[in-house]
Amino acid sequence: MSIDKLKSEIARDFGTPAIVVDMDIIERNIAKLQKLCDTAGVANRPHMKTHKIPALARMQIAAGAQGITCQKLGEAEVMADGGIDDIIVSYNLISAARSGRLSKLLQRLPVKVCADNPVTLQAYAEAGRSADRVVDVLIECDTGRKRAGVETAREALQLAELIKADANLSLKGLLFYPTEQSWPETQTFFNEVKAGLTSLGLTAEIVSTGGTPNLVNLGSLDGATEHRAGTFIFNDRMMMACGAAELGDCALNVYSTVVSRAAPERGILDAGSKTLTSDIGALDGHGLILEHPEARIKGFAEEHGFLDLTACNARPDIGDVVRVIPNHVCVVVNMFDRLIAVRDNKVVEVFDVAARGKLV
């Protein structure tokens, strides 16, 4: 089917804005990531934060992934409901542990969790005790991103000792999320922790690295056992900008209608900050319009995308449906309740974005 016919169909059957993914590109991206991991000799544990859909996680596992990564417990609950049984939640889950939800999930599934501090460990120990399960914990380590993660090997080993001393906890591994530049530093950090763990009679069964931009570094941490890449399944403008993807690797388009052209050099899309979000990174503008690559999405109201058409030769007409590659696909998927899947420009499935908005 032609893309024009698909655009008409989407507009008629679903309305715009809508998010549409090409299943051929998704399958190619899934296979490519799996091959990259296989070649590097690490297990593939894709991050579902990007798609939030159990069926897509199952496709990743069917293609060879070891399991998946989640960021919040609510996402893990949805994935467990969807039949996924090997899950790391790469987060200090204090609230989910204290509110009893971690304990409930542990009774169904030995979900693996992460910590960078003793307060989180204490909450996990209580969840484990309450569920009558030993909780598998990865220690989150920071090597320059300054997000979560202990900053020194010494602190990592102090947490390892606390885990060792607690009958409700078991050390499962180490979680790294190096910056693209900090892999040598990560190696030093890891070597030091590994030696310390050996002294404590412990081993890190899982040594996890992360990030789609870090696929260029895959395999370069000696001792890594797994990698967590999320965005790669769909890709976006940020991944293009950092060299991790090309235009043909971008699986998701936001279909949007041009609803106003009040002056020759400008227009309005029916996709604003409640659709494309204000995530901008270091990019210019808020998305790439495939039909009008010279157009600039220069700003937003909540439901308005402000188009600067100054540089366009061919300008869109009111009523035109255009396809936008978003800056940051992970946050855009999270704005929608459903994701339309196409193949050869034909709708083949509509997925519920089941883990959308699972913030706890």
Add this chain to the structure above:
Amino acid sequence: MSIDKLKSEIARDFGTPAIVVDMDIIERNIAKLQKLCDTAGVANRPHMKTHKIPALARMQIAAGAQGITCQKLGEAEVMADGGIDDIIVSYNLISAARSGRLSKLLQRLPVKVCADNPVTLQAYAEAGRSADRVVDVLIECDTGRKRAGVETAREALQLAELIKADANLSLKGLLFYPTEQSWPETQTFFNEVKAGLTSLGLTAEIVSTGGTPNLVNLGSLDGATEHRAGTFIFNDRMMMACGAAELGDCALNVYSTVVSRAAPERGILDAGSKTLTSDIGALDGHGLILEHPEARIKGFAEEHGFLDLTACNARPDIGDVVRVIPNHVCVVVNMFDRLIAVRDNKVVEVFDVAARGKLV
């Protein structure tokens, strides 16, 4: 009940992040807005884009509002389901009209819609014909915001002629959304359109202005009949920055847990860009933490809020629950499925954010 006890309860019963509103402040804000409109001699038509909850719209109407404003048809559908029967959708609803949804809603309710171009009018006429209803249309006029809206009175009158000539359309009024500075310009524009409409034998029954920051200008457009203010029901940091609200007028807090303190001068909140959104306006940082006003939310990952604690005397501990006044409350509510209502620090109700994510 004490605020500390409420925070513990919210964390235990709902988990964080969570959005919590104070019903006493909401009632005060609703009454205050109504009084401002009454005093200015214009009808109050609050915009529900901020709260997206029919029960709150009903409270606004019970306090004297004429009806409500929606931005997308999906929001109007939810509000109609919730018993609201006087609705303006202040948007060029091309997609909703073409996909048949406007026609369906028209069969239940004489929803009023807006247009700034002939393509939109054509889509409305077809929706009206299909529903066997005459569609009430407001002409959207721009006076400097450069969003949607015709830029000249002449264009407004051309649209009025098209409406007059179409048996499926009826001119209901004019929709303005002046910048805070462009009210004199808006008066000139309106006067010219009004004179032209008289020549055409038409009248604008509704002359609508909008915006919470524009409440300072309320009543200053001679001939205005209504005002649309959205954010005022909750308020936020942007409204404080523009002088439309004070801290005590901010009804909504994002409850968030400090989950990491990897170094003395920094920390991590369990609320990132998927919770607080990247909307920043001209503000410094991504929210005001009531317990630590000197702390700066300096950046986001999707589920991490990066805290710079350099300027804090008392710094939060891991596990502390803090309350954040968001930069832009309208987009934050849209990230949550439910809104927790409290009174005297006690949970009194949990609302479904029923129109969340209604993008079409």
